[in-house]
Amino acid sequence: MNTHLLRKLQRKTLIPTQIAGYIATLLVGLAIVLLSLQAYCDLRPLLTQQTDVFKAHTVTVSKNVTMFKTANKEGIYFDDKELTSLNEQPFVKEVAHFTSAQFNTEAAVSFGGQTLRTDFFFESVPDEYLDVESSDWHWDSTANYLPLVIPEDYLNLYNFGFAESQSMPVVSEAMLSQITFNVVVSGNGKQRVYDSRIVGLSSKINSILVPNDFLQWANAEFGNSGDKRSSRLLVEFTDASDERIPSYFEGHGLNLSQNELESSKIAFLFRVGIMFLIAIATIIIILSIAFIVMSLNLIVQRNRNLFVNLYKIGYTPRQIARFYQTVIGIVTLCSIAAAATVALMTRNLYVEKLASLFDIDKGGSTILACAVISAIVLVPLYNMLILRMIKKSFR
Amino acid sequence: MSEPEVAGSDIYLRPELRFEQGKKYMVCAKSGHGKSSLLNFIYGINKEYEGTIEMLSENEEGQKSLGTHILSYMFQDLCLFPELTAIENVQLKNDLTNFKSDSEIEKMLTALLPAEKRHQPVASLSLGQQQRVAAVRALCQPMQFLMMDEPFSHLDKETAQKVADMVVAEVDRQGAGLIVTALDPIEMLPFDIKLNL
Numbered sequence: 001m002n003t004h005l006l007r008k009l010q011r012k013t014l015i016p017t018q019i020a021g022y023i024a025t026l027l028v029g030l031a032i033v034l035l036s037l038q039a040y041c042d043l044r045p046l047l048t049q050q051t052d053v054f055k056a057h058t059v060t061v062s063k064n065v066t067m068f069k070t071a072n073k074e075g076i077y078f079d080d081k082e083l084t085s086l087n088e089q090p091f092v093k094e095v096a097h098f099t100s101a102q103f104n105t106e107a108a109v110s111f112g113g114q115t116l117r118t119d120f121f122f123e124s125v126p127d128e129y130l131d132v133e134s135s136d137w138h139w140d141s142t143a144n145y146l147p148l149v150i151p152e153d154y155l156n157l158y159n160f161g162f163a164e165s166q167s168m169p170v171v172s173e174a175m176l177s178q179i180t181f182n183v184v185v186s187g188n189g190k191q192r193v194y195d196s197r198i199v200g201l202s203s204k205i206n207s208i209l210v211p212n213d214f215l216q217w218a219n220a221e222f223g224n225s226g227d228k229r230s231s232r233l234l235v236e237f238t239d240a241s242d243e244r245i246p247s248y249f250e251g252h253g254l255n256l257s258q259n260e261l262e263s264s265k266i267a268f269l270f271r272v273g274i275m276f277l278i279a280i281a282t283i284i285i286i287l288s289i290a291f292i293v294m295s296l297n298l299i300v301q302r303n304r305n306l307f308v309n310l311y312k313i314g315y316t317p318r319q320i321a322r323f324y325q326t327v328i329g330i331v332t333l334c335s336i337a338a339a340a341t342v343a344l345m346t347r348n349l350y351v352e353k354l355a356s357l358f359d360i361d362k363g364g365s366t367i368l369a370c371a372v373i374s375a376i377v378l379v380p381l382y383n384m385l386i387l388r389m390i391k392k393s394f395r
Numbered sequence: 396m397s398e399p400e401v402a403g404s405d406i407y408l409r410p411e412l413r414f415e416q417g418k419k420y421m422v423c424a425k426s427g428h429g430k431s432s433l434l435n436f437i438y439g440i441n442k443e444y445e446g447t448i449e450m451l452s453e454n455e456e457g458q459k460s461l462g463t464h465i466l467s468y469m470f471q472d473l474c475l476f477p478e479l480t481a482i483e484n485v486q487l488k489n490d491l492t493n494f495k496s497d498s499e500i501e502k503m504l505t506a507l508l509p510a511e512k513r514h515q516p517v518a519s520l521s522l523g524q525q526q527r528v529a530a531v532r533a534l535c536q537p538m539q540f541l542m543m544d545e546p547f548s549h550l551d552k553e554t555a556q557k558v559a560d561m562v563v564a565e566v567d568r569q570g571a572g573l574i575v576t577a578l579d580p581i582e583m584l585p586f587d588i589k590l591n592l
Contacts, residue, residue, distance in 0.1 A: 002490045005483055009476060309474040312440060313532070314462035314491050 003323075006315070010323045013303045018295040019327075022288055023335045029284030030339035030374060035346055036277045038366040042351075043270065058129060060098075060205050061086075061233045062255045077229040082252075086235070091242040097230040098207070099124045099215050103187030103222035107196070109179075123207045124215040125234050136199040139214040146183055146194035149209040152201040172355075173201055187222030207232075289378070293385060296324065300389045307393055317394070321387045328382045333375055340371040405590040406433065412590075416539050419566070419573040423580055424592035430576035431471050433592065434542045437574075438468050463491050469533040471544035473525055477518035481508060481528045484517055485535060492536040503531045507557060523549040530558050534565045540572040541565075547581065559583040 063076050087095050101122035108117045130137065130149065137147050159170045176198050183196040202209075237245065249256050300307065310320050344367055401407040406422070407429075414420060424430050435441035436448055439461060450465070462468070475484050485500050495503075504513050507527040517525055526549050533541060541562065547555040563584065566573045575584060576592075 001493075005479065005487045005490060008483075009479065009487075012478070306476070309476065312462070312468070312470060312474050313488050314536070 001319075006310070006319070007323055009306060009310075010320075013299050013306070014327065015295060015299065018292070019331055022292040022295065023331055025284055025288035025291065026332065026335040027339045027342070029281045029288055030336060030371075031342040031346075032281035033278055033285065034339060034343035034367045034370050036274050036281065037370055038343065038347055039350075040271075040274045041366045042347075042354075044267075058234055058236045059256050061235050061249065062231060064253050064255055076231045078231070078233060083233075085252075086233070089244075089248060091237050091245055091248075092235055093238045094236040096126050096129060096234040096236075098232045098234065099212065099219070100231075101210075101215060102219050102224050103185060106184040106186075107181055108184065109181035120208060122210045122215060122218075123232075124210050124212040125205075127212055129234055129236075130200070130209070132200045136197075137211055139211040141217060144194050146196045146210060146214065147199040148183075148196055149200045149202055150198055151206050151208075152203040153206065155201060176201075185218060185222055187224065190222055205234075292328065292382075296328070296386060297389060299324070300393050304393045307390055311394055317387060317391045321383075321390045324386045324390075325383045328386065329379050332378050332382065336371050336375050336378075340367055343367045401592075404592055406592055414540065414572055414574060416572045417570055418587040419563075419584060420575070421581060421584070421586040421589045422574060422576045422592055423578070423589065424576070426578060428592050430592060431544050434468065434544050434574070434576065437542065438462070438466055464537050465539050467533045467536050467538040467541045469529050469541075469543040469546055471548075473529040475517045475525055475529060475532075478516055480516055481513045481520065481524075484528055485532045488532045489535045494537055495535045500531070500535065503534065503561065504528070506561065507531065507554070521549075523551075523554065526550060527554070527558060530562065534562065538569060538571045540574060542574045544576050545578065546575060547577075547583075552583070556583045 063078070065076060083095065086092060105120055105122055106117055107120055108115055110116075127137065132147070132149065139146060155171065155173070155176060162168065163170050180195055180197050183194045185192050185194065245256075307320055311317065347367065406412055422430060422433065432441060432443075436444050450461075476487065479487065481504060482500065485504065486497075489495050489500060501513075504527075507530075508524060512520055512524055517528060520528070526546065530543070530546055533543065543562070546562075547558065550558065559581075562573070573584075575581065575586075580589065
């Protein structure tokens with residue numbers, strides 16, 4: 001069918017400023033929603049500590065180091081009475097000990113022909129407190145492989161402090177796990193060299209960890225069978241947000257690693273912030289939809305005579321609606337595409353910074369998926385509304 | 396309308412009235428007696444009546460194409476589009492039906508309108524000239540019936556005769572029926588049946 005004349009009649013009924021207003025508001029609202037959702041998906045794993053190898057609801061507990069205790073080291077160890085008391089608290093689910101290495105340890109890494117050596121130390125905790133791939137976290141007395149978990153702060157110290165100031169490349173967690181180095185263990189007149197690799201990071205614990213089995217064995221093999229008391233404990237809570245926790249630990253002169261509590265606060269604020277943004281942007285989108293629907297209604301009311309005459313000479317409501325459906329459909333799709341582009345470009349700004357440090361999906365799949373969903377929802381919705389308005393005008 | 400008003404009617408309150416394809420009907424009535432309403436009932440754009448109206452034609456295309464393939468209707472208020480020219484008004488209808496060629500449309504309008512008027516917006520035409528455009532438009536479709544609501548009310552006799560001849564030629568060519576309403580009997584059309592409303 002030749003629609004040239006029909007379009008000529010209908011083109012004059014459009015109100016360009018209102019359509020422009022619709023495009024602008026839909027674009028702004030949708031861009032904010034798309035970006036917020038994408039940012040939420042991108043950043044949530046970083047804030048909910050899924051990168052941490054430690055079980056959730058677990059903190060490390062140590063005694064406060066005071067002037068008195070500096071002189072008399074005995075004061076930093078937990079005695080049996082204290083352990084029993086802690087175990088009996090209703091908010092404590094489980095208490096585990098740290099085991100310290102009682103032998104000498106040295107790490108050696110080759111860097112461009114040079115070998116760097118450093119003394120360091122090991123500790124271990126029961127394996128069930130760690131969430132590391134079991135294939136990585138195994139030790140076998142016959143093999144020469146020794147996995148390590150290091151504090152996340154070490155990596156941050158390097159990336160944000162050292163690498164920044166020395167213009168060195170930054171290292172991501174994935175890259176870090178590729179680096180192998182040697183660990184030399186000695187004591188009791190014996191020495192052994194292990195191939196070592198970092199298999200995980202922890203922000204909750206400031207120590208270098210090895211598998212518990214290894215340390216039990218190595219303490220017997222190389223150790224000086226010194227004291228086996230604990231200066232640090234791992235405490236698992238039933239609920240980390242229990243308000244009795246801070247007062248108990250403060251009252252008993254104990255130190256808590258605050259990370260668990262802090263990060264859940266940050267994650268909460270982040271979630272609230274994103275929700276707030278999405279809510280505001282959703283209101284903008286709803287207003288833009290309401291605005292264009294009212295504008296279309298105005299067009300139909302103003303041009304009722306035209307539509308009725310077209311209908312009387314044989315044009316069907318569908319044929320009359322098609323022009324408006326096409327215009328609004330194209331305008332909506334363009335607006336969605338523009339919003340997706342703006343959101344993707346904005347995302348690229350933060351992804352570039354973050355990708356070198358964390359593993360982020362670079363596709364921006366959330367933005368694209370949401371854009372497609374909005375198109376699938378909005379275009380048929382408008383088609384239906386326009387047809388209904390035109391049919392209604394004939395009554 | 397009240398019963399005494401329609402007492403002498405050949406149409407209202409009758410048990411059945413049949414319009415036959417191929418025949419020409421004239422429906423006469425004073426103004427306000429429902430001539431337009433009757434045609435609108437038949438065309439399906441006014442449903443404020445009691446009783447039933449049935450189309451007995453064999454129509455494969457269904458109700459949808461009623462206004463473009465079965466019934467052609469020249470409205471009393473003409474239903475022209477004032478911003479379109481005379482030719483465009485006719486073409487707008489022909490776009491739907493693809494029934495006449497551009498040269499046929501041009502030829503029909505030439506017979507009824509001065510050359511300079513054919514390309515002017517209809518808004519600038521006199522009522523009589525607009526009536527001629529509407530008549531030509533009504534001929535641009537396949538039809539089983541042509542309904543014309545007071546088609547010659549603003550035309551002088553000579554022009555009315557020209558329009559009437561063109562209408563009869565098209566209706567006869569298609570073997571269609573014709574229903575024309577008027578205030579007073581019309582002489583320029585060869586009616587088979589005259590009905591009082």
